[in-house]
Amino acid sequence: MSELVDNVGWMGWNLVLALVPLGLARFLFGHRPRPPWLLWAGGVVFVAFLPNAPYVLTDVLHLPGELAATHGDPWLAAALLAQYGCLIGVGFVAYVLSLVRFERWLAERGVPRRSVRLVDLGLHALCAVGIVLGRVFRFNSWDVVTDPRGLVDVLAVPQPRTMAVLVVLFAVLAGGAAVLRALPAIVASPPPRD
Secondary structure, X not given: OHHHHHHHHHHHHHXXXXXXXXXXXXXXXXXXXXXXXXXXXXXXXXXXXXXXXXXXXXXXHHHHHHHHXXXXXXXXXXXXXXXXXXXXXXXHHHHHHHHHHHHHHHHHOOOOHHHHHHHHHHXXXXXXXXXXXXXXXXXXXXXXXXXXXXXXXXXXXXXXXXXXXHHHHHHHHXXXXXXXXXXXXXHHOOOOOO
């Protein structure tokens, strides 16, 4: 039972970080006009925090060790699976809804569909990089401001293994987002009014 309780702290924090981009997307890319300076500044923060939403997918790496710690208790294992499922589900849905909100905003401003799709793919790629920076190199979104030199040092020396992970993450993000977008609730729901 302690596994469930121990997870609440870090899972709660990761979930808060996963919801930040959705909150920013709702605020920045709603129907109310925003001053250009706010869109640019907010857009930078949005892109910096966006990888936090799909980052929760990688939290599944903790699951095997925690399942082993249940010592075969099926109820505890089921509760852990549900806990992880909620975290990963909410985080990834927040990611896709953030992208959908931003892409609708671009389309409403006359950005061609092909360009919107390229932006989408670019954001998936940036998120894959952000996830690797967070999971492998233990950087945070705010390190763009607090440790830019450390980020540059890591990015300056790409490693083949890291590149393979990036390709897999990109495929998972783009594929997972495509699957969620195919759901009627995501596609058909109008963007909420601000």
